[in-house]
Amino acid sequence: MAAYRRNHRPTAASRPGRIRLAAAAAVMSVAAVAALTGCSFAYVEAICSNGEYPVLAVGGTGGSCVKDGEEPPAGTTRYPEGKVPKQVDDKWDLYWTTHTLDENGDIVDAPDAG
Known part of the structure; x- marks a missing residue:
């Protein structure tokens, strides 16, 4: 054993x-x-690239990105402070699909929102 x-x-x-x-x-x-x-x-997609900020088309829901330090092009404006979309489909990106700014800078329902 x-x-x-x-x-x-x-x-x-x-x-x-x-x-x-x-x-x-x-x-x-x-x-x-x-x-x-x-x-x-x-994956979360940013609204604009680094060195850019988003602008909204006045009277519509379209927008674009502008280089930091440059003024928004004619027919566009900066988003109101605190209501700037940062990422695709975030709270403010979705909000601005049904709202816009009029020529006086007031938030109104977007005409093409249905």
């Missing part, structure tokens, strides 16, 4: 199973943390 050894190590044949189990546990842990923290990998 073989003597029991106190420092017994698993055979090489049993190690790959343990490694796979540890790797699977690590992957599951990362997935759980991502799900619990609300982590998402969605």
Whole structure:
């Protein structure tokens, strides 16, 4: 009968199973943390590039981007402070699809909003 050894190590044949189990546990842990923290990998598109700011067409829902330091082109104006869209489909981007500014700078329903 073989003597029991106190420092017994698993055979090489049993190690790959343990490694796979540890790797699977690590992957599951990362997935759980991502799900619990609300982590998402969605791409969010900015309204304008760096060095630009968005402008709104007066009387319409169209707009464009203007280089920082330049004035808005004729027929466009800056968005009211605090109501500037930053990302596509954010709160203010959606708001300005149904609203616009008139020639006096007042917010009105957009004529083409239906």
